[in-house]
Amino acid sequence: MKTKLLYHTNSFTYECTATVVAVDGNDIALDATVFYPGGGGQMADRGMISWENNHEQASVIALSKRQDVVWHTLDYPPPPVGTAVVGTIDWNFRYQMMRTHTALHILCGILWHEYGVQVTGGQMYPDRARMDFSMENLDKERINHIEKLVNEAIEADYPLRVYTLPREKAFAIPDLVRTKINLLPPDIEEVRIVEIVGLDLQADGGTHVNHTREVGGIMIMKTENKGRINKRVELVLTPPRTV
Known part of the structure; x- marks a missing residue:
């Protein structure tokens, strides 16, 4: 049993039809889903699942990925196996996560190219995000410089590409994994790549x-020392410009 991950092929897909393939209490597995289950610091999607022509519906209150299957925890008794359902995510929340995740990739790329530092952790929230880096100096002058470079990269409007490569080919790319510890499972055969064309290239499973x-745009709200060579950068997004 394997769930088709529609968010991997198109992050802008906010609704899909699917079939229930397994039920475990109030958890259901579908043959396909638009719900991102969380991971890599990105929060899980929110939304609804409906069936019987929208006469029955439930909120998705939790998500988990177990091996190749995404499980959706509902706040209502689920439909039986074989039922056709419609899954709809909270688009505003998803798009905020997409913008935030992309901003962190830009930040990561800038710090790598400028200072050669690796990521030691990160987390996204509905209203902000933070990323930790293995670096010693993060004074005010450097913070201002980083913020300026990130916003310039945003304004440059680089395109993003998402694709997969066989593991051997992917790991032949220098500096593909930016985390201090390689978090990719050792048995993974294909690696999903997120490329900000002309700026950054990373292995990643999230939405952008x-x-x-x-x-x-971004504003760096604060920084923290999390150790002698571990610094935390916390940022918020500013709204996109209207044309």
Whole structure:
């Protein structure tokens, strides 16, 4: 049993039809889903699942990925195996996560190219995000420089490409994994690549926008020392420009 991950092929897909293939209490597995289950610091999607021509519906209150299957925990008794359902995510929340995740990739790329530092952790929230880096110096002058470079990259409107490569070919790319510890499972055969064309290239499983200008902009709100060579950067997004 394997769930087709529609968010992997198109992050802008917000609704899909699917079939229930397994039920475990209030958890259901579908043959396909638009719901991102969370991971890599990105929060799980929110939304609804409906069936019987929308006469029955339930909120998705939790998500988990077990091996190749995404399980959706409902707040209502689920339909039986074989039922056709419609899954609809909270689009505003998803798009905020897409913009935030893209902003963190830009930040990561800038710090790698400028200072050669690796990521030691990160987390996204509905209203902000933080990323930790293995670096010693993060004074005010450097913070201002980083913020300027990130916003310039956003404004440059680099396109994003998402594709997969065989593991051997992917790991032949220098610096593909930016985390200090390689978090990719050892048995993974294909690696999903997120490329900000002309700026950054990373292995990643989350959702992103199509062009950097969709991010809008960022402001670095604060930094913290999390160790002698571990610094935390916390940022918020600013709205995209209206044309």
